[in-house]
Amino acid sequence: MSASPKPNGKALSVLIVSTLAFTVCFMVWMMFGVIGIPIKKQLGLNATEFGLLTAMPVLTGSLIRVPLGIWTDKFGGRIVFFALMLSCVIPIWLMSYATAYWHFLTIGLFVGMAGGSFSVGTPYVARWFPKNRQGFAMGVFGAGNSGAAVNKFVAPALVVGFGWTMVPQVYAAVLLGTAILFWLFSATDDEHQVSSQSSFVSQLKALKDPKVLKYCQYYSIVFGGYVAMSLWMVQYYVGEYGLDIRVAALLAACFSLPGGVLRAIGGWLSDKHGAHNVTWWVLWVSWIVLFLLSYPQTDFSIQTVNGLKTFHVGLNVYVFTALMFALGIAWAFGKASVFKYISDDYHANIGTISGIVGLAGGLGGFVLPIMFGALMDLTGIRSSCFMLMYGVVWVSLIWMYWTEVRKTEMMGKNAPVSPISQSFAR
Numbered sequence: 001m002s003a004s005p006k007p008n009g010k011a012l013s014v015l016i017v018s019t020l021a022f023t024v025c026f027m028v029w030m031m032f033g034v035i036g037i038p039i040k041k042q043l044g045l046n047a048t049e050f051g052l053l054t055a056m057p058v059l060t061g062s063l064i065r066v067p068l069g070i071w072t073d074k075f076g077g078r079i080v081f082f083a084l085m086l087s088c089v090i091p092i093w094l095m096s097y098a099t100a101y102w103h104f105l106t107i108g109l110f111v112g113m114a115g116g117s118f119s120v121g122t123p124y125v126a127r128w129f130p131k132n133r134q135g136f137a138m139g140v141f142g143a144g145n146s147g148a149a150v151n152k153f154v155a156p157a158l159v160v161g162f163g164w165t166m167v168p169q170v171y172a173a174v175l176l177g178t179a180i181l182f183w184l185f186s187a188t189d190d191e192h193q194v195s196s197q198s199s200f201v202s203q204l205k206a207l208k209d210p211k212v213l214k215y216c217q218y219y220s221i222v223f224g225g226y227v228a229m230s231l232w233m234v235q236y237y238v239g240e241y242g243l244d245i246r247v248a249a250l251l252a253a254c255f256s257l258p259g260g261v262l263r264a265i266g267g268w269l270s271d272k273h274g275a276h277n278v279t280w281w282v283l284w285v286s287w288i289v290l291f292l293l294s295y296p297q298t299d300f301s302i303q304t305v306n307g308l309k310t311f312h313v314g315l316n317v318y319v320f321t322a323l324m325f326a327l328g329i330a331w332a333f334g335k336a337s338v339f340k341y342i343s344d345d346y347h348a349n350i351g352t353i354s355g356i357v358g359l360a361g362g363l364g365g366f367v368l369p370i371m372f373g374a375l376m377d378l379t380g381i382r383s384s385c386f387m388l389m390y391g392v393v394w395v396s397l398i399w400m401y402w403t404e405v406r407k408t409e410m411m412g413k414n415a416p417v418s419p420i421s422q423s424f425a426r
Contacts, residue, residue, distance in 0.1 A: 010128070010187050011128035011129060013185050013186070013187065014124070014125060014128050014186055014187055015125055015128070015129075015137060015140055015141060016185075017181060017182050017185040017186050018077075018081070018121045018124060018125050018141055018182070018186065019121075019125075019140055019141050019143060019144050020144075020178065020181070020182070021081060021085065021117065021121070021144075021178050021179070021181075021182045022117050022118065022121050022141060022142075022144030022147070023143075023144040023146060023147040023150065023260075024085075024147060024174055024175055024178040025084075025085065025088075025114040025115065025117040025144070025147065025175070026114075026115070026117075026118075026144050026145055026146075026147030026148055026151075026260075027147035027148070027150045027151045027154070027171065027174075028088065028092060028111065028114045028147075028171050028175055029057055029058070029061055029111075029112065029114050029115040029147070030147065030148040030151045030227075030230055030231060030256075031057070031092075031095075031111070031151060031155065031167060031168065031171060032053055032054040032056075032057060032108065032231065033054060033148070033151060033152070033155075033230055033231040033232075033233075033234055033252075034151060034152060034155035034156055034159065034167070034234055034245070034249060035155060035159060035164040035167050035168075036050060036053050036054050036231075036235070037234060037235055037238065037245060038159060038163075038164045039053065039104060039164065040053070040235070043100075043101050045101070046373070046377055047372075047373035047374075047376040047377045048370065048373040048374045048377050049101070049373070050235065050373055051232075051369040051370040051371070051372055051373030051374070052105070052369075052370050052373070053101075053104055053105065053108070054231040054232070054369050055231070055365070055366045055367070055368075055369040055370050056104075056105050056108035056109055056112065056366075057108045057109070057111045057112030057114075057115060058112060058115060058227055058231075058362055058365040058366040058369075059109065059112060059362075059363075059366040060108075060109045060110070060111075060112030060113055060115070060116075061112040061113060061114065061115020061116050061362055062115065062116075062358070062359050062361075062362025062363045062365065062366055063359065063362075063363075064112075064113055064115075064116035065115075065116050065118065065119040065355045065356075065358040065359045065362060066119070066352075066355040066356055066358075066359050067355070068080060068084065068116045068117075068119045068120050068355060069119040069120070069123065069352050069353075069354055069355020069356070069358070070352055070355065071120075072119065072120045072123050072124055073123065073352060076124070076188050076189075077120050077121065077123065077124020077125075078124070078183075078186045078187065078188045079188075080120050080124075081117060081120045081121060081124065081182060081186070082179055082182060082183050082186075084113060084114070084116060084117055084120060085114070085117070085175055085176075085178065085179035085182065086176075086179050087113060088110070088111060088113050088114045088175060089172050089175055089176045089179075090172075091107055091110035091111050091113075092111050092114075092168050092171050092172040092175060093168060093169060093172040094107055094168075095107050095108075095111060095168035096165040096166070096167075096168045096169050097165075111168075114175070115362060118142075118144075118354075118358055119354055119355040119358045119359075121141050121144075122138055122141060122142070122339065122354045122358075123354060125137050125138060125140075125141045126138050126343060127189070128189070131343065131347065132271065133271065134271075134340075134343045135267040135268070135270045135271035135275075135336065135339075135340040135343065136264065136267040136268045136271055137267070138267055138336065138339050138340075138343065139263045139264040139265070139266055139267020139268065139270075139336040140263075140264040140267065142260075142263040142264070142267070142335055142336060142339070143260050143261050143262075143263045143264050144260065145226065145256075145259060145260030145263060145332075145335070146256070146257055146259075146260030146261045147260065148226075148227075148230040148256040148259070148260060149253040149256035149257035149259075149260060149261075151256075152234065152249040152250065152252050152253040152256060153249070153250075153253060154167075154170075155167050155249070156245050156246040156249040156250075157246070158170060159245065160245070160246060210403075211341075211345060212353060212356060212357065214399060214400075214403060215338055215341055215342060215357050216356065216357050216359075216360030216361070217360070217395070217396055217399060218279060218283075218334065218338050218396055218400075219335070219338045219357050219358070219360055219361035219364075220360050220361055220363070220364030220392070221283075221286065221331075221334070221364070221389070221392055221393055221396055222282065222286075222330075222331040222334030222335045222338060222361075223331075223335050223338075223358075223361035223362070223364070223365065224360070224361045224362065224363065224364020224365040224367075224368060225331065225364065225365075225368065225389055225392070226256075226259050226328075226331045226335070226365075227361075227362070227364070227365030227368075228364070228365050228368035228369050228372065228385075229255060229324075229327075229385075230252070230255070230256045230259070231365075231369050232369055232372055232385060233248075233251075233252035233255060233256075233324070234248045234249050234252045235248075236252075236382060236385075237251055237252060237317075239382060240297075240320075240382050241317045241320075243317075251317070251321050252324075254321050254324060254325045254328070255321075255324040255325060255327065255328040256328065257328070258325060258328040258329045258332055259327075259328035259329070259331050259332045260332065261332070262328075262329055262332035262333065263332045263333075263335050263336045264336070265332070265333065265336075266278065266332050266333030266334065266335065266336030266337055267336040267339075267340065269333060269336075269337070270333075270336055270337040270340035271340065274340075275337045275338070275340035275341040275344060276341075276404055278333055278334070278336075278337035278340075279334055279337040279338065279341070279400070280400060280404075280405065282330045282331070282333050282334035282337065283334070283393055283396055283397050283400065284397070285326065285327075285330040286327060286330050286331070286334075286389075286393045287390065287393045287394065287397060289323050289326050289327045289330070290327070290386050290389050290390040290393060291390055292315070292323055293315070293320070293323055293324070293327075293383060293386040294383055294386040294387045294390050295313070295314070295315070295383065296314065296381045296382070296383045296384075297312075297313075297314035297315075297383075298312070298313045298314055299311070299312050299313075300313070338357065339354060339357075342354055342357060368385075368388070368389075371385075371388060372384070372385040372388070375387075375388060
């Protein structure tokens, strides 16, 4: 691999077309977040079954990330990205002909391959830029997460106008056109390929590294949580506030859009202030916002001197949307900062490590919607999904404190004290 990749016109072209391709792939990956609602009604699914339906594409998109990262290191990102997009076109089209629950689950596994595009594009784009700009470059590419918001703008209009079966047909055509554009405007540099005979299993040995495990935990929140919430929010608005699917999707985009687009700013902040500082504040903001979102709609009565009085406590749709907007911004920054950690610590094999961390984040996006549905079926409380995420963020904050913050504090205490500082201390 070239030690100092040069940012030039070709690098910019690669960045732009790769970001476009990732946006479309992510739009396809999040398809069930909208069309899942009419399918749920059509098949009479409960919340857990709906969660599994939306999560199936996420499972494949997660599991395929590690081999895709390895293949990108070995064969180059251009050919792997192009082949990946082409392989998803036919399964997406076939989705419109599914009628039974198992049809959707099975085809969803193949459609989910589009979600693996992140582990191809991240190392592919990063290697076209110098190290001090890789955080920004990966952040721009990662802004393709906004495909989740694009899905919320496009899919509801197609569902209302033509029925849900039109969505996969349109998406298949769009993905095919995007694949052709990508091939025409992308490029290959043989110096970016990593010569490696390592097997899939040997690459997974990176999971023995405590730092990799920690980054997996962070990413399971900022990306896994983002994917899960993007899939869950439209039906949450419909169920909690009784909104039309188009209005619900528009408000849900207030979370998905900043959660994708602002990732580039997160990359810039990580380059400037360091991955640790950005991630630390992202987790604290997430903890506060999720605490507020967790409180369910509550009616309670108290006995006063004037008789019984009833009060209502809960978030209205405007406050709820504002909090989700703030959470989307925080997680956009966090997604970029986690990958800045990777580019700093594992520069020589970004593809492999990003694939493993991406796998963890994607698995979070697979498990969480199912858990959201199971918790709602079990408790009957819609905000239980935020309660779950609140607990997961707690784990990450504690882990980060003891492995990074506390370690830095101890190093500061053991640092030699200058004579000037000693004189002030006296």
